[in-house]
Amino acid sequence: MSSSPHKDSWNTRFGVILAVTGSAVGLGNFLRFPGQAVQNGGGLFMVPYLIAFLIVGIPLAWSEWALGRYGGQLGKNSAPGIFRVLLRRKSGSYVGMLGTVMPVLIYTYYVLLEGLCLYYAWHYLSGRIPALGNDTGEVTAFALNTLGYFENGHLFTPEGSELLLFVGFCFLLNFALIYRGLSRGIEKFCLYAMPLLVICAFLVLGRVLTLPPNPDTPDQNLINGLGFMWNPVQEEGGSIFQTLSSPKVWVAATGQIFFSLSVGFGLILTYSSYLKKDDDVALSSLTSVAGNGFCEVVLGGMIAIPAAFIFLGPVFLSDPGNTGTFSLGFMTLPNVFNQMPAGGFFGFLFFFLLFLAAVTSSLSMLQPAIALLEEGLGITRKPSVAILGFVTFTGAFFVAFFSKGTNALDTIDFWMANFFIFIFATVQTLIFGWWIGKDKGYEALSAGAEVRVPKGIMHVIRYVSPTFLLIIFFFWCRDELPKEIHRMTNVAPGEPPVALISVGFIFMVIAFFAFVIARANRRWQEPEQETTS
Amino acid sequence: MTVAGWIVFISAVTGMTGLLLWCIQKVVKTPNAEEHLHSPVDIDTHDQEQK
Numbered sequence: 323m324s325s326s327p328h329k330d331s332w333n334t335r336f337g338v339i340l341a342v343t344g345s346a347v348g349l350g351n352f353l354r355f356p357g358q359a360v361q362n363g364g365g366l367f368m369v370p371y372l373i374a375f376l377i378v379g380i381p382l383a384w385s386e387w388a389l390g391r392y393g394g395q396l397g398k399n400s401a402p403g404i405f406r407v408l409l410r411r412k413s414g415s416y417v418g419m420l421g422t423v424m425p426v427l428i429y430t431y432y433v434l435l436e437g438l439c440l441y442y443a444w445h446y447l448s449g450r451i452p453a454l455g456n457d458t459g460e461v462t463a464f465a466l467n468t469l470g471y472f473e474n475g476h477l478f479t480p481e482g483s484e485l486l487l488f489v490g491f492c493f494l495l496n497f498a499l500i501y502r503g504l505s506r507g508i509e510k511f512c513l514y515a516m517p518l519l520v521i522c523a524f525l526v527l528g529r530v531l532t533l534p535p536n537p538d539t540p541d542q543n544l545i546n547g548l549g550f551m552w553n554p555v556q557e558e559g560g561s562i563f564q565t566l567s568s569p570k571v572w573v574a575a576t577g578q579i580f581f582s583l584s585v586g587f588g589l590i591l592t593y594s595s596y597l598k599k600d601d602d603v604a605l606s607s608l609t610s611v612a613g614n615g616f617c618e619v620v621l622g623g624m625i626a627i628p629a630a631f632i633f634l635g636p637v638f639l640s641d642p643g644n645t646g647t648f649s650l651g652f653m654t655l656p657n658v659f660n661q662m663p664a665g666g667f668f669g670f671l672f673f674f675l676l677f678l679a680a681v682t683s684s685l686s687m688l689q690p691a692i693a694l695l696e697e698g699l700g701i702t703r704k705p706s707v708a709i710l711g712f713v714t715f716t717g718a719f720f721v722a723f724f725s726k727g728t729n730a731l732d733t734i735d736f737w738m739a740n741f742f743i744f745i746f747a748t749v750q751t752l753i754f755g756w757w758i759g760k761d762k763g764y765e766a767l768s769a770g771a772e773v774r775v776p777k778g779i780m781h782v783i784r785y786v787s788p789t790f791l792l793i794i795f796f797f798w799c800r801d802e803l804p805k806e807i808h809r810m811t812n813v814a815p816g817e818p819p820v821a822l823i824s825v826g827f828i829f830m831v832i833a834f835f836a837f838v839i840a841r842a843n844r845r846w847q848e849p850e851q852e853t854t855s
Numbered sequence: 856m857t858v859a860g861w862i863v864f865i866s867a868v869t870g871m872t873g874l875l876l877w878c879i880q881k882v883v884k885t886p887n888a889e890e891h892l893h894s895p896v897d898i899d900t901h902d903q904e905q906k
Contacts, residue, residue: 364860365859365860365863368863368867545856546856548860549856549857549860551864552860552861552863552864553859553860554860589895590895593898594893594898596898596900597893600891602893605878605882605892606892606894608878609878609892612871612875612877615871615875616871619867620868623867623868686895692900770891772882772885772892
């Protein structure tokens with residue numbers, strides 16, 4: 323790897339630590355984790371979370387980093403290319419297709435949420451959100467109206483279109499940065515964004531930890547707020563064991579690990595393919611995982627819920643409808659900031675840090691497809707960015723237009739960030755553990771490693787992780803698939819079948835990338851034939 | 856906050872902080888860490904435009 327501007331600029335180990343730890347942080351750390359914990363046993367949630375962290379999170383992160391670098395040594399950078407050379411057959415490229423399709427489709431709605439974070443940050447500064455006060459109905463209506471929750475096409479009407487300005491800005495920002503190239507674009511941005519994000523998070527945490535008890539109800543204080551988040555809570559009338567044996571809790575914990583560590587998407591696969599053979603992957607990925615865990619458990623676990631507890635109380639937070647990722651972030655927390663001393667400033671800081679975290683995540687979602695278009699079609703960055711810009715713009719337009727009930731967003735999220743992620747993560751683990759094998763896999767992981775990689779990790783990757791993933795996937799399918807299919811097929815009279823159209827859109831994107839891969843296979847075949855002859 | 860809550864809270868916070876601090880001291884003690892350790896944001900993707 324060439325010396326990069328990032329390292330030239332920081333030129334210190336501190337810069338490396340900040341970049342590695344900050345890279346994994348996203349919306350899931352600050353919004354999804356606390357909501358999931360409160361809905362799934364509070365402190366008890368940490369048991370499956372910790373187990374999933376150890377037997378899925380770390381092994382998967384290690385295998386994805388090692389698999390990517392291994393594929394990179396064989397001359398490929400995109401997931402389809404890497405899987406083709408690893409499996410030594412054309413069909414392998416189609417196995418890797420998900421590693422390109424998933425990030426692109428997730429980007430189509432993620433950019434909308436990114437724009438929403440910036441919109442909130444801006445309106446905390448402009449004073450519009452603080453002016454809503456502590457009226458729960460007003461704050462909720464503002465959030466849902468902003469997102470066009472009540473009517474399809476609302477975001478394209480004069481009164482609803484303001485959000486689109488922010489989404490458009492985020493879209494242009496992402497593509498401007500990706501167009502400049504990673505080393506000149508993303509890196510320069512992250513050079514300032516990462517430390518800023520961490521500073522914002524600590525400032526907001528400092529504010530929450532110094533909040534006085536609610537004057538009307540002194541029981542709503544910081545310690546009890548922490549207790550609401552961290553006290554182990556068993557199901558009503560049940561024991562701790564019953565709560566822990568509930569598949570729902572394990573599925574939630576494993577899903578959280580996937581989301582926050584960004585493993586199983588194919589992102590890391592592409593990035594690590596650019597590494598040199600003697601570059602470290604073991605300590606880099608472990609530091610990233612640890613930094614992510616710190617931001618999630620320490621910062622995420624001490625900000626949102628304790629603050630909301632002080633101002634809104636336990637009854638409000640006990641309703642799962644108030645602690646989902648979207649509701650916690652855009653309905654519950656604005657209500658909290660609006661009641662907090664200097665809440666306008668801290669509200670701005672919080673949403674600005676979410677915006678920074680979202681940008682650094684969304685940028686990385688574009689690179690896997692850029693890599694495929696470049697190496698598969700043999701085109702340069704400009705046309706690759708133009709093609710990907712068109713595909714993602716179409717997707718983002720689709721999600722923004724069909725905004726009623728966040729139907730399109732939920733459908734794409736369900737299939738990409740829940741269903742296919744399990745499949746792709748399991749396939750990656752199996753290929754690394756069984757196809758590459760125990761000895762070669764260990765060699766691939768420990769080459770250039772700056773920490774001693776335990777030998778037993780290959781047993782975990784070969785047996786424990788895939789078994790655990792398959793069991794969780796089975797329970798998840800059993801519980802969630804029927805509900806989703808029911809949601810998709812039950813359309814209210816007079817309403818368009820948005821969920822089904824969304825699935826059609828997913829297939830269109832898959833078909834597009836299958837076409838690109840077919841073209842790429844022809845291109846890749848020629849040098850292979852020359853080598854054989 | 857219950858005693859069990861404190862135990863979970865302190866264990867989780869010290870566990871995650873400890874793991875991060877252990878990684879940081881490894882990075883600090885690694886010779887030429889800047890050259891060997893990487894995050895996605897600082898990986899040069901060898902853009903074709905730059906060739």
